[in-house]
Amino acid sequence: MMKKITSVTKKIGLLLTGLAAASLLLAGCGAGQQTERSAEGAQSAEGSSGGYPQRAIEYVVPYAAGGGVDLVARAVAEKLSEKWGQPVNVVNKPGGGGATGAQYALKQAQPDGYTVMANVVSLGSMMTAGYTNPPVKAEDQIFVSRIVQDVPAFTVKSDAQWQSFEEFSEWVKANPENLTWTTSGVAGFSSFAVAEWLNEIGVDISKTRMIVTKGTAESIPLVAGGNAVLAVHPVSEVSAMAEAGKLKILAVSGEERSPYFPDVPTAREQGIENLSAFWWTGVSMAKGTPDEVVQKWDEALAELAEDPDFTAKLETLKLQPSYLNQQQYQQFLQKETDYYTELASKLGLRK
Known part of the structure; x- marks a missing residue:
């Protein structure tokens, strides 16, 4: 009887050993597939000699030309090409x-540094906050x-x-169903800026009407033409139409007035506190x-932040330099994502 038990135990041991070996082989294949793209990227980036970059770099802007993200990317591209x-x-x-x-x-694209992306708040913290399964995830990028x-x-x-x-805020409180506002989508910058404001003044965002557009180029004419009541965009994107007298800026939601529109009071100056949403762009x-x-x-990019020619270019675009290095950027994004996720969950915006 003892011999039979010993024989069975040996057979089970051999079976388990075989299964373990097969598991390790499969895991090795999976890891190889995951690292293949990284290895190819590293080899391509190193090149034969001279270091990076040895050829043209593709700087992808995930939006149409002419918006804030695009204009910043072009200013950066010009300086780095030189x-x-x-x-x-x-x-x-x-x-x-x-x-x-x-x-x-x-x-x-290959992860070799020859394709980089112009990131923006709506593709960073807001995208993560707006969707339970976002099409662009933080873990997909550096x-x-x-x-x-x-x-x-x-x-x-x-x-x-x-x-x-x-x-205007008092009118919206009394007539929320008459408020129409533009945005590029659930995770759009305007969505979170509007949601934050409505939450602060006690208006249910579901009683208002969101108008989804393809971006600023479509949004601004809708408001200027009276086909939507409100647009919330960065100062840099509405400045031309405002200066041309086709739009009216009621407030900016910063700690201080915009240096480009010093006569426009902040939301805080007009009794509306706790508006912290702001627009930013960077590189991923x-x-x-x-x-x-x-x-x-x-x-x-750290050098550009101190470059007088580059900062002067930003001034012409009505933008403010706001450099964060990689570690600071990651820490900032985590805090901002947590805040927007809580806001989106509270207001039922998270999809």
């Missing part, structure tokens, strides 16, 4: 609220550096009846991009 002696080419890939271009840059920031401008048509943000790369490439971009 610095590195290689073309940094801005390529616009709009669609899906930014998801189309982001998926191309972060998942389809957040390299933040470059600039801007404050929201609450904007209505030039001949609108309201003369102040306080007066695909996971697996070589560390030395990431570092080279981070260091170059």
Whole structure:
């Protein structure tokens, strides 16, 4: 009897050993597939000699040309092309609220540093907060550096009846069903800026009407023409129409007035506190991009933040430099994502 038990035990041991070996083989194959793209990226980035970059770089903007993200990317590309002696080419890939271009840059292109992405708040913290399964995830990318920031401008048509943000907010409290506002989607910058404001003044956002647009180029004419009541975009994106007298900025929601519209009071000055949403853009790369490439971009962007020519260019765009290095950027994003996720969950915006 003892011999039979020993024989069975040996057979079970051999079976388990075989299963373990097979599991290790399968795991090795999976790991190989996951690291293959990274290895190819590292090899491509190193090149034969001379270091990165050795050829043209594709700087993907996931939006149409002419918006704030695009203009910043072009200013960066111009300076880095001069610095590195290689073309940094801005390529616009709009669609899906930014998801189309982001998926191309972060998942389809090789992670070799020759495809980078212009990131923005709506593709970073807001995308994660707005969707339980976002099409662009934080874990899909390396957040390299933040470059600039801007404050929201609450904007209505030039001949609108309201003369102040306080007066407008009182009207919205009394007539929430008459408020129409533009946004690029659930995770759009405008969605969170509007949601934060409505929450602060005690208005149920579900009683208002969201109008989804393809971006600023479509949104602003809707408001200027009276086909939507409110647009909330960064100051830089509404400035031209405001200066031309086609839009009226009722308030900016920053700690201080915008240096570009010093006569426009902040929301806080008009009795509306706790509006903290703001716009920013930076650079992201695909996971697996070589560390030395990431570092080279981070260091170059840090230098640009101190470059008088670059900061002067930002001033013409009505933008403010706001550099964060890779570590600071990650910490900032985590805090901002937590805040927006809580807000979206509270207001029923999370999809």
